[in-house]
Amino acid sequence: MAARDLQDMVRAILTSAVYEVAVETPLDRMTQVSARLNRDVLLKREDLQPVFSFKIRGAHNRIRSLTPEERACGVICASAGNHAQGVALSAARLGIRAVIVMPTTTPSIKSRSVARLGGEVVLFGDTFDAARAHAEDLAARDGLVFVHPFDDAAVIAGQGTIGMELLRQCPGDIGAIYLPIGGGGLAAGVAAYVKFLRPDIKVYGVEPEDAASMQAAIAAGRPVELERVGIFADGVAVRRVGELTFALCRDHLDGIVTVTTDEICAAIKDIFDDTRAIAEPAGALSLAGLRRHVEDGQAPSGPLVAVASGANVNFDRLRHVAERAEIGERAEALLGVTIPEVPGSYRTFIRLLGGRAITEFNYRYAAGHPAQIFVGVKLAGGDREKQQIIALLRDAGHNVIDMTDNEVAKLHVRYMVGGRAAHLADELVYRFQFPERPGALLAFLDGLRPDWNISLFHYRNHGADYGRVLVGIQVPEAERDQFHACIDALGYAYWDEGANPAYGLFLA
Structure with a gap:
């Protein structure tokens, strides 16, 4: 100027x-x-x-x-x-x-x-x-x-x-x-x-x-x-x-x-x-x-x-x-942890965390599979302490994935742990954002073909102008092009979350 x-x-x-x-x-x-x-x-x-x-x-x-x-x-x-x-x-x-x-x-x-x-x-x-x-x-x-x-x-x-x-x-x-x-x-x-x-x-x-x-x-x-x-x-x-x-x-x-x-x-x-x-x-x-x-x-x-x-x-x-x-202050870590599905594993896992406060713990028994735990841990030392906890758990033989900055994990999966379904074929998982108004959710569902089975669905109102949905839909491979044309026609913003590790650990 x-x-x-x-x-x-x-x-x-x-x-x-x-x-x-x-x-x-x-x-x-x-x-x-x-x-x-x-x-x-x-x-x-x-x-x-x-x-x-x-x-x-x-x-x-x-x-x-x-x-x-x-x-x-x-x-x-x-x-x-x-x-x-x-x-x-x-x-x-x-x-x-x-x-x-x-x-x-x-x-x-x-x-x-x-x-x-x-x-x-x-x-x-x-x-x-x-x-x-x-x-x-x-x-x-x-x-x-x-x-x-x-x-x-x-x-x-x-x-x-x-x-x-x-x-x-x-x-x-x-x-x-x-x-x-x-x-x-x-x-x-x-x-x-x-x-x-x-x-x-x-x-x-x-x-x-x-x-x-x-x-x-x-x-x-x-x-x-x-x-x-x-x-x-x-x-x-x-x-x-x-x-x-x-x-x-x-x-x-x-x-x-x-x-x-x-x-x-x-x-x-x-x-x-x-x-x-x-x-x-x-x-x-x-x-x-x-x-x-x-x-x-x-x-x-x-x-x-x-x-x-x-x-x-x-x-x-x-x-x-x-x-x-708490996450924004780096005062909480959200972790996906795999532990053996055997008696005493939960107690052993908690002992590893020492005297740290647990802010969230989501788990559901799954026979014949390792247990997948979604856990929140209170932090006093920010990211440095989080990395120390991850290293501690991995040294004990546990697989650990940091979910602290994973939007799907924070918005949806933390409320859905235990929703795993066996022998589920052709499942696609997408995250949608649509206007939060009366009838919007019904319009979303009506926009999908009725013969595509909805295998997973999570919606939570956060008081915003827009609703957020995580949805799993069984769509045969031959019909994928039709599916993508259909969701494009809905006019809602969407993201393919099929490769998201939060989905793979807890819901797939």
């Missing part, structure tokens, strides 16, 4: 109208995290905004800039949550009509919140892309002004006011600032402001490993569209970043950190332990990246700042977070 353009962006940030609806949020020291990491860690509390997210800043700054004629027309946006609430609140304060298009998979807590704020909710499509296309159609048909969630100069300037507050709240030494990236509006605005005034401060973006759209864009030299993105951190599940946000992030970020779902869950737990606040997955993303950098020895010296970007989370998602937080 040219110097003149950067100056214009900083000027827009300094003159932003966000404080008509937004508040200046505190910068809190994370006492427990700081002590554990031996670093000074600060948390910018955007979860304390009126809509529990930073999105109100950009939405209001954009809507506030509308001409009288545009205000009379009304505004429209597409969003599954935080941007929608920001647009609805801003429009209500200014007396402007607001239409909010949301995917039909949007949790009811979010659609109700938008309606309560005065937005006219339109549910359309299973995905954000479908909702956005419908919103653009409605905007053209009804003359509404489309309010983009990130790729708009006024939106970026509104989000950039967070950088203005940070430098005022922490005028001394700052080593680095970590920012979540979805479409890139927050990272672009804050990075532009901070680098203009304090180029000595490192600024990093943080993305989930399965939704790293800005990292892909920077690698390609232009915005690119990912084939699919993970949906756990739904607030940043963006397949393609914006043109404006890409240019700003490319020029002003010092790098991008990617993190796993488990690391995000661990960061949610960290925020709760220090503040008693519950961040949404995207809201804890920047802290997860900060932790990753510290643990990898890549964080610069000086205080480290993470932005808690939001707290709009469904309560029922917390069970999934709790299950995965």
